[in-house]
Amino acid sequence: xxxxxxxxxxxxxxxxxxxxxxxxxxxxxxxxxxxxxxxxxxxxxxxxxxxxxxxxxxxxxxxxxxxxxxxxxxxxxxxxxxxxxxxxxxxxxxxxxxxxxxxxxxxxxxxxxxxxxxxxxxxxxxxxxxxxxxxxxxxxxxxxxxxxxxxxxxxxxxxxxxxxxxxxxxxxxxxxxxxxxxxxxxxxxxxxxxxxxxxxxxxxxxxxxxxxxxxxxxxxxxxxxxxxxxxxxxxxxxxxxxxxxxxxxxxxxxxxxxxxxxxxxxxxxxxxxxxxxxxxxxxxxxxxxxx
Amino acid sequence: xxxxxxxxxxxxxxxxxxxxxxxxxxxxxxxxxxxxxxxxxxxxxxxxxxxxxxxxxxxxxxxxxxxxxxxxxxxxxxxxxxxxxxxxxxxxxxxxxxxxxxxxxxxxxxxxxxxxxxxxxxxxxxxxxxxxxxxxxxxxxxxxxxxxxxxxxxxxxxxxxxxxxxxxxxxxxxxxxxxxxxxxxxxxxxxxxxxxxxxxxxxxxxxxxxxxxxxxxxxxxxxxxxxxxxxxxxxxxxxxxxxxxxxxxxxxxxxxxxxxxxxxxxxxxxxxxxxxxxxxxxxxxxxxxxxxxxxxxxxxxxxx
Numbered sequence: 001x002x003x004x005x006x007x008x009x010x011x012x013x014x015x016x017x018x019x020x021x022x023x024x025x026x027x028x029x030x031x032x033x034x035x036x037x038x039x040x041x042x043x044x045x046x047x048x049x050x051x052x053x054x055x056x057x058x059x060x061x062x063x064x065x066x067x068x069x070x071x072x073x074x075x076x077x078x079x080x081x082x083x084x085x086x087x088x089x090x091x092x093x094x095x096x097x098x099x100x101x102x103x104x105x106x107x108x109x110x111x112x113x114x115x116x117x118x119x120x121x122x123x124x125x126x127x128x129x130x131x132x133x134x135x136x137x138x139x140x141x142x143x144x145x146x147x148x149x150x151x152x153x154x155x156x157x158x159x160x161x162x163x164x165x166x167x168x169x170x171x172x173x174x175x176x177x178x179x180x181x182x183x184x185x186x187x188x189x190x191x192x193x194x195x196x197x198x199x200x201x202x203x204x205x206x207x208x209x210x211x212x213x214x215x216x217x218x219x220x221x222x223x224x225x226x227x228x229x230x231x232x233x234x235x236x237x238x239x240x241x242x243x244x245x246x247x248x249x250x251x252x253x254x255x256x257x258x259x260x261x262x263x264x265x266x267x268x269x270x271x272x273x274x275x276x277x278x279x280x281x282x283x284x285x286x287x288x289x290x291x
Numbered sequence: 292x293x294x295x296x297x298x299x300x301x302x303x304x305x306x307x308x309x310x311x312x313x314x315x316x317x318x319x320x321x322x323x324x325x326x327x328x329x330x331x332x333x334x335x336x337x338x339x340x341x342x343x344x345x346x347x348x349x350x351x352x353x354x355x356x357x358x359x360x361x362x363x364x365x366x367x368x369x370x371x372x373x374x375x376x377x378x379x380x381x382x383x384x385x386x387x388x389x390x391x392x393x394x395x396x397x398x399x400x401x402x403x404x405x406x407x408x409x410x411x412x413x414x415x416x417x418x419x420x421x422x423x424x425x426x427x428x429x430x431x432x433x434x435x436x437x438x439x440x441x442x443x444x445x446x447x448x449x450x451x452x453x454x455x456x457x458x459x460x461x462x463x464x465x466x467x468x469x470x471x472x473x474x475x476x477x478x479x480x481x482x483x484x485x486x487x488x489x490x491x492x493x494x495x496x497x498x499x500x501x502x503x504x505x506x507x508x509x510x511x512x513x514x515x516x517x518x519x520x521x522x523x524x525x526x527x528x529x530x531x532x533x534x535x536x537x538x539x540x541x542x543x544x545x546x547x548x549x550x551x552x553x554x555x556x557x558x559x560x561x562x563x564x565x566x567x568x569x570x571x572x573x574x575x576x577x578x579x580x581x582x583x584x585x586x587x588x589x590x591x592x593x594x595x
Contacts (some may be wrong), residue, residue, distance in 0.1 A: 092383070
């Protein structure tokens with residue numbers, strides 16, 4: 001399994017253009033932003049004063065990065081990366097060379113594993129760089145960077161950060177699944193990226209559609225179906241981690257629907273992942289490689 | 292090793308549905324014994340590549356089955372690891388070097404050995420160009436790399452689809468020698484699909500000719516080519532000589548001094564006697580066998 005993992009890893013990082021824009025952008029982008037901020041602090045007294053008077057905390061900085069990767073823009077990069085990785089074999093007609101060497105399922109699932117590891121490493125490195133780098137910027141401005149790390153503080157903060165990381169990772173995996181499924185169906189990087197993005201963004205408006213359908217059908221309970229979609233459940237897991245309470249948008253509140261427990265939402269997301277990966281793998285397993 | 296490398300039993304493959312349905316392979320059956328070079332010929336669109344893809348389990352046949360070394364190939368990856376293939380033109384990751392492409396394929400198969408990759412690169416004459424990105428490779432260079440990729444897993448069966456495409460004459464000669472060596476010295480089986488009939492005639496032990504998805508002729512190359520022979524006769528006067536023999540054999544003029552007669556070696560004495568009895572001067576009688584190209588054209592035209 002190490003060999004097959006390394007093969008995929010080398011393919012991904014061997015495509016330097018793709019790696020630069022879709023993987024290295026996380027740590028390098030963060031370093032660049034910090035560099036620009038440092039430059040502003042060094043060159044401008046106003047900047048130094050602003051940072052000195054209101055210095056960011058490392059907790060805020062580390063949390064901020066997870067919010068960025070969890071946003072639609074952040075997910076765009078994950079979707080594009082996944083589409084590239086899955087569609088590359090079609091694009092370069094490489095499946096015909098690979099499939100006689102390994103079972104289809106191994107090769108296909110290996111892509112999810114490698115992508116998962118890469119995305120996780122990229123996100124974690126981005127968060128760590130932001131946490132440490134912001135300290136350097138605050139130091140340059142002559143401010144105090146805190147709060148001081150104590151066992152008690154870590155006990156409070158680490159679960160919150162871990163929860164954010166989990167949500168970002170799961171969201172990235174869901175987006176990867178959409179891209180993989182779209183690739184297997186369309187064999188095209190562009191089509192897969194567009195379709196996966198449409199689904200990812202489209203999922204955000206599902207509550208609105210359900211609300212509208214509920215009004216049309218005079219059945220407001222239709223909105224309860226929101227609870228089964230990954231988007232809501234990821235938001236719910238994030239809300240439990242941040243505030244200790246579930247995510248309850250007004251339309252659910254008006255129906256008297258309680259937010260599910262974080263564990264239940266996690267289960268829903270895992271089921272979604274299993275279904276999406278299973279569907280993509282099943283289709284790929286039956287597919288004729290005719291080109 | 293099993294005596295039979297490939298058994299294809301009544302495979303059919305249809306693409307599309309309704310009016311847009313295309314029958315790419317139609318009840319194709321063939322058997323390839325191990326330890327030989329087996330030629331697989333057919334005009335464009337005859338179904339050669341589809342058959343190869345079915346043998347490699349890349350395409351599921353609509354009907355029929357394929358066995359390799361006596362075992363069914365369908366979803367049998369352990370069996371497929373005994374096969375190396377170059378299918379429908381070599382492809383590679385353009386952003387990786389030739390060596391890296393081979394490394395990635397070897398790792399994907401779980402048989403990565405740097406020493407083997409280097410020796411294969413030398414074998415196909417690519418060692419000095421292996422560290423350049425393949426996006427700059429010519430078709431011939433990609434073909435060489437494709438053949439090296441096919442041999443990565445030390446396969447018992449090598450399937451080569453047009454391996455000499457894009458190669459220069461020296462490269463073609465090297466490739467022909469390599470293919471023979473794979474069989475004669477290393478005991479592998481080579482299933483070779485090619486349009487280069489001269490090449491097939493030189494290196495194949497047996498051939499199958501397919502047309503419209505069916506095998507129309509199959510057999511030992513030498514036997515097939517001696518199935519139909521002809522005599523070239525130089526005689527004078529030519530019109531009289533042809534008129535003397537035409538009631539019994541088909542004759543076609545070859546220039547002003549000779550003609551071809553559809554007849555075999557055993558009929559030569561009788562022919563010479565007839566000509567001599569008619570007072571015709573016979574200068575030379577030579578037995579000619581068909582070339583594979585002539586045989587192929589005749590077989591595919593009959594099949595059509």
